[in-house]
Amino acid sequence: MTAETTQAPVRVDSNEPARTGARSPWTGFLLRRIGSLILSLWLIATLVFFLARAIGGDAVRAAAGLTATPEYIAAERAALGLDDPLLEQYLRFIGRLFTFDFGTSISTGNPVIVEIGSRLPYTVQLGLYSFVLAMLISIPLGIWMAVRTENGRGAKTNISFNALTGFFASVPDFLIAIALVMIFAVGLRWLPAAGGSGFTAFILPVITMSLGLIAVLSRLMKAETTRVLREDYIRTARANNLPQRVVLFRHVLPNVLTATLTYSGMTLASLLGGAIITETVFGWPGIGNLLVKSIAVYDYTLLEGLVILIATFSLVTTFIVDLILAKVDPKSLIRSS
Template identity: 60%
Template sequence: MKVTEHNRITVSARRWPLLSSPWPGFIARRVGSFFVATWIILTLVFFLARLLGGDAVVASAGLNASPEFIQARRAELGLDAPLLEQYGRYLGGLLTMNLGESISLRTDVVDLIAARLPFTIQLALISFVISVIIAIPVGMLIALRTEGSRSRGTDAAFNGVTGLIAATPDFVIGVTLIVIFAVTLRALPAAGGNGPLAYILPVTTICVGLIAFISRVVKTEANRVLKEEYVRTARSMQLPTFMVLSRYVLPNVLTATITYAGLIIAGLLGGSIVTETVFGWPGIGNLLIKSMLSFDYPLLVGIVLVVSMMALLVTFAVDVLLAIVDPKSLIVKS
């Protein structure tokens, strides 16, 4: 029997299935994009941080510090070297997880971030989980109620309320909650991160906007899916509404929702600065504000780098999850 080129490829694919799989190329490209994006963010922040002005060494040393002490401190931190040389040293330090020393706090940057980051992650994840649990059912119910241009009043009210909430800044929501529940009713603490009660106001502040945004996405996607032929076919078979929604509508809605969810989580990790500041939350956002006010370049660059890498990892995980849920997207992306 003559062995053709097609047969050779087929036999090779059976022996080495990864050679015919799009996954290796997909993962390689995503990993490459991760490192390139991390390097670009690091480079931009490293050089742009110097545009803040000010002198962190002078600010941390105090007004009575002698010029000799300030010069010695700069030399100790390596700030007397040319900027490109400092950049090269910083890149080399990353290989050993050395992000330098905070100028203002005189503590290792990694230790400072490690102490604060768990509070930010807890706040972000708790807020996200609660928002998703509430927003998905709400969006599905509104989609069912407004399907086929029915109940236009409900549709207009939902869009108006959620649009107004989503457009309201977090600090306005946070301050309002503090005035009502902490100052007037004195039922909840207004600041700090100790105890379960301390989570209620900051989590609520974040959840209000998230629920409005996610429920709008779910409602829009559910309305689109409800018009598909396979959903109409399932309904014509007189299947229970819950079965139609859970088996045919929800999986397709979740594909779009997962994409937005990844962006939301990534945004929460780096965008909780306002909420943490309003509530005095001991997270990474508060630390970032302090580093900017004190011109603490190593701390500022370290925080932005860590938060950016976490956001990129979340995006990478979402891409992989979407490829698993919808293999067609894997083939297209590859």
């Protein structure tokens, strides 16, 4: 009698994810974002290189003055490589960027990185103070307005809020700056009109840069808070007689910060570039003022370094915001795949 052995079939669970060849969604997300950042930087660097030379003018003549001899001008141009073919200049420019070498300023003779480093702290301080002030005011203001005007209440307050924020969101910064200077510096003589030293010198520039941000962010916070207040879980929390502050800070605030964080990140990314007008009006010794001067004297290398710095800051800030949002909302990783 032969014993017949049967082998139990191997059970395969179709719901178990494959372990081989699986790749985390973070890998693709990071690769796409980093690739996009590098491509954007290359496009911006290429654009500013050719546009800087399309401005015209003679950078060496502007730096040397009208009394410089033609021989001196020719020697300086040759030393700076400005007589080389444009393509050769471009390839040399791109090659230097890989070593973080921004070249030498034509107008001052100092390394571009030194010129930027001496001005950057002023702009960073101005931008951060403006951003922090805008966030501290706009977030509680937007939430308070949403609660104050909930269910059609406070119609006059709502109209006044929309009118004021709409006005300050649409008025250009230079008009606000001029008005503040005329009132508080020229008329009342309470605050300095220019300069970058001392606490009082920050007040007018920070207010100028903050007013538009406060107007836009507070309107965004109000709209998002109004939307969240209509959700079922908020009605449930209120039905359980939770205190208003608990409802707002534990249930409302975390759900409105995503949209606010996105816009705030883009706003922070644009502050370096947005400081150009404010710094020019107030004579602020930052990189915005330096950028305007580099254009006036046709300083190609300084202009290129400043634009690349501003673009890098904006792109890196946006990249960090994307990472934070992906961490807060992991589903966005799958949607972006």
